[in-house]
Amino acid sequence: MSTKTRVPAVEGMFTLDDEPHLIGGKIKGRDSFFFPAHLGGGDPAAPGAEIEEVPLSRTGTIWSFTNSEYSPPPPFIARTDPYEPITIAAVQLEAEQMVILGQVADGWTVNDLAIGMEMELIVDTLYEDDDNEYLVWKWRPTGAGTGESEATNAEAN
Amino acid sequence: MEDIAILGVGMHPWGKWGRNFVDYGVVAARNALEDAAIDYAEVGFVSGAITVRNGYPGYVAGSTFSRALGFTGAQVASSYAACASGATALSVARGQILSGACDVALVIGADTTPKGFLAPNEGKRPDDTDWLRFHLVGATNPVYFALHAQRRMSLYGATEEDFAAVKVKNARHAVSNPNARFTKEYDIDDVQASPMVSNPLRLLNICATSDGGAAMIVSSMEYAKAHGHADPVRVKGISLVTPTYPDTVLDLPYLATDSAASTPAPDLDFKSSIGASVYAEAGVGPDDVDVAEVYDLSSALELDWYEQLGFCAPGEAEGLLRDGVTTIGGRLPVNPSGGLGAFGEAVPAQAIAQVCELTWQLRGQAEGRQVEGAQVGITANQGLFGHGSSVLVAK
Numbered sequence: 001m002s003t004k005t006r007v008p009a010v011e012g013m014f015t016l017d018d019e020p021h022l023i024g025g026k027i028k029g030r031d032s033f034f035f036p037a038h039l040g041g042g043d044p045a046a047p048g049a050e051i052e053e054v055p056l057s058r059t060g061t062i063w064s065f066t067n068s069e070y071s072p073p074p075p076f077i078a079r080t081d082p083y084e085p086i087t088i089a090a091v092q093l094e095a096e097q098m099v100i101l102g103q104v105a106d107g108w109t110v111n112d113l114a115i116g117m118e119m120e121l122i123v124d125t126l127y128e129d130d131d132n133e134y135l136v137w138k139w140r141p142t143g144a145g146t147g148e149s150e151a152t153n154a155e156a157n
Numbered sequence: 158m159e160d161i162a163i164l165g166v167g168m169h170p171w172g173k174w175g176r177n178f179v180d181y182g183v184v185a186a187r188n189a190l191e192d193a194a195i196d197y198a199e200v201g202f203v204s205g206a207i208t209v210r211n212g213y214p215g216y217v218a219g220s221t222f223s224r225a226l227g228f229t230g231a232q233v234a235s236s237y238a239a240c241a242s243g244a245t246a247l248s249v250a251r252g253q254i255l256s257g258a259c260d261v262a263l264v265i266g267a268d269t270t271p272k273g274f275l276a277p278n279e280g281k282r283p284d285d286t287d288w289l290r291f292h293l294v295g296a297t298n299p300v301y302f303a304l305h306a307q308r309r310m311s312l313y314g315a316t317e318e319d320f321a322a323v324k325v326k327n328a329r330h331a332v333s334n335p336n337a338r339f340t341k342e343y344d345i346d347d348v349q350a351s352p353m354v355s356n357p358l359r360l361l362n363i364c365a366t367s368d369g370g371a372a373m374i375v376s377s378m379e380y381a382k383a384h385g386h387a388d389p390v391r392v393k394g395i396s397l398v399t400p401t402y403p404d405t406v407l408d409l410p411y412l413a414t415d416s417a418a419s420t421p422a423p424d425l426d427f428k429s430s431i432g433a434s435v436y437a438e439a440g441v442g443p444d445d446v447d448v449a450e451v452y453d454l455s456s457a458l459e460l461d462w463y464e465q466l467g468f469c470a471p472g473e474a475e476g477l478l479r480d481g482v483t484t485i486g487g488r489l490p491v492n493p494s495g496g497l498g499a500f501g502e503a504v505p506a507q508a509i510a511q512v513c514e515l516t517w518q519l520r521g522q523a524e525g526r527q528v529e530g531a532q533v534g535i536t537a538n539q540g541l542f543g544h545g546s547s548v549l550v551a552k
Contacts, residue, residue: 009293010283032403032420035413039286044402045420063407064311066303066355072295073276075288086295090304090407097417099407101294110356115311126293136293 009126009134012037020123021055022100022137028052033096056100058121059142060091063099065113077127085109089139091119105140118142158438161251162381162389163550164374165193166513169267171338171369171500178211181370181506182222182267189263193374195384200231200374201259204250206266206505207237218505219246222265232259240452240538241397242266243371243508244546248395250375260380266505267370275366287410287541294412299363299455301409303355306457310357313472315460319479320362321348323456324498326484331495333525336510338367339499362456367501371509373516390519392512394439394549400427410541428465428545432537435547436467443467446489447531448518450511452538453496462537463491466547485528493518493526511536512548519552 008014013036015021025037027049034040037053071083087104104113105122119139126136167188169181190197203226205219214221219235232253236245243266250262275298282288290296309315325345331337343361351361381389403415405422425433436442443466451462460474468489469477477483483491494500494514497507515534517523536548 010289013293027419031416031418033416033418036286036289039284039289040411040413041402041415043415043419064304064307066300066307066357068295068297068300068355069353072291072297072300074279075277075281075292076295077292088294088296088300088304095418097403097405099405099414101290101296101407101412103294115308 004128004131004133006133006135009136014123014137015055016123016135019058020121020137021058022121023053024056024096025051026054033098035098035100057093057095060093060119062113062115062117062119063090063092064115065089065104065110067110079125079127087113089113089119091139103136103138105138105144108141112141158394159255160378160391160393161254161375162378162386162391163512163516164195164261164376164381164386164389165189165191166373166516167192167371168336168510168513169370170336171367171503173338174368176269176368178208178267178269178368178370179214179221179225181368182265182372183225185267185370185372186222186226186263186265189372189374195261195374197226198229199261200229200263202250202253202262203231203233204246204262204264205233205235206242206246206509207235208268208505209237210271211269218266238397238544238546239540239542240502240504241508241540241544241546242505243510244395244536244538244548245397247373247375247392247509247512247548248397251392251395254375254377261374261376263372263374264509265370265372266509268503268505269368270366270503286412290410290412296409297355298409299355299358301407302363302455302458303358304407305461306358306455309457309460313475315457315475317349317357318345319460319475320358320456321345322478323453323459324348324361326478327453327492327496327498330485330493330526331499334495334499337495337499338365338501339495358455358457364454364497365501367503369500369503369506369510371506371513373509373512388552390516390550390552392548393441393551394435396431396435396438396547398430398434399543401430426465428461428537428539431545431547432466432535435535435549439549439551441533441549441551445533446535448493448515448528448534449489449491450494450496450514450534450536451491453492453498454502454539456498458539459491459496466535466537485526490528493523493528508536508538508546508548511538512550515550519550
């Protein structure tokens with residue numbers, strides 16, 4: 001078991017509880033949501049309005065998906081050497097009516113995904129150094145649990 | 158909006174030459190001046206498109222090109238709008254001409270680009286969505302192109318062969334284009350044998366980054382008529398619109414779309430609104446268009462543009478492609494130059510290069526790739542951070 005300190009790769013974008021949420025922005029009194037909270041733009045019906053931080057829905061459906069067969073350039077830090085392709089999904093949140101991009105949990109490839117598939121948010125390792133494990137949000141098929149076995153089953157399906 | 162005249166166009170060929178970007182701009186400007194058959198002293202305004210990859214000289218591109226050509230005391234401006242920078246520079250020039258600030262303007266852009274993926278500026282910058290998308294998600298530009306390609310496959314039944322067929326078509330168009338970087342013909346199998354980059358897009362579906370330069374000499378219609386250009390190609394419309402909130406189509410460099418929970422998504426998505434705006438300004442419609450140069454950052458994105466520019470309904474682009482409508486000889490050839498697939502992207506020059514190609518097409522000078530009888534042409538281009546552009550030209 002790792003004894004490294006678990007820290008967000010970038011502060012303030014997601015919670016670290018058992019059922020993590022992305023931290024979005026919302027205009028007070030208006031259902032206009034943004035992600036990241038303070039970099040996600042504005043609503044011209046309320047220009048310059050104060051934005052409060054709110055947890056966003058932690059499940060949604062795949063809007064689209066792909067992978068990166070080659071290692072992205074810095075500031076991406078590959079977790080593995082040699083690089084293993086990462087899978088990426090854009091997920092539509094029903095309540096917020098917005099699409100949010102993220103890596104897909106380990107073990108899932110593009111062959112396992114389809115537009116419309118239900119996904120849930122997890123927090124997982126982005127990269128590590130000697131002291132810390134740097135965390136990021138990722139998407140995972142809903143109810144898949146953790147570990148390689150489910151992924152293998154999914155591939156067999 | 159009144160028309161302006163395109164008196165001259167010119168390029169430096171696209172490639173991987175590794176020289177100073179200024180050299181390419183100067184060659185393109187000299188070619189455009191020669192094509193316009195006017196003295197440089199006539200140019201009252203230099204409108205430069207900025208490159209952000211070549212240090213300070215790139216940030217003040219208008220001035221840098223002016224100095225390289227020889228300072229004349231002309232007015233100067235520099236514009237940056239990512240891939241739409243060249244069209245922005247053209248729009249600024251049009252404004253100067255139509256306001257009476259000058260009669261003749263030089264619009265110019267050139268770039269020297271690094272090899273491989275385009276990446277954000279260095280340093281830890283969590284307040285920059287361009288940095289965040291690379292660091293946290295590994296979302297390169299091809300990742301976004303692939304998200305759109307995957308949707309075409311899932312929603313419209315597009316196939317990898319369709320995407321390959323776009324590349325095959327455009328490669329054939331480019332074979333005799335002296336300014337194209339890639340002039341080799343490919344067949345479907347070549348494309349399908351190239352390495353997968355971001356599923357379903359392979360290397361030959363994705364445009365490279367290139368060195369290149371493009372320039373235009375534009376003027377008022379009065380100046381054109383008084384100086385021997387009786388029937389010039391005209392700029393009839395320029396669109397530089399932003400998206401309209403909420404922009405619900407995910408695109409680079411963002412991690413998320415706007416939310417449609419408080420305001421319904423607009424009738425037209427961002428890229429469709431770019432085309433709609435230029436048609437409205439020009440007073441023509443998609444049915445009037447004879448030839449188009451669109452931003453095929455990936456071959457699948459070319460298909461999206463058929464729909465976004467109104468050439469067909471959503472889901473029908475593959476039909477146009479398969480029926481040969483968008484091949485030279487068809488009813489509405491797209492990317493007769495070979496497009497980005499054959500050029501590679503030289504960011505500040507690209508939107509200008511699109512208009513150069515249409516100018517040659519409308520004059521009947523596109524040797525080896527001529528769209529016969531073309532009278533109306535449209536460009537379309539996608540930038541970053543809500544930039545995009547379209548230019549409509551006509552004889």
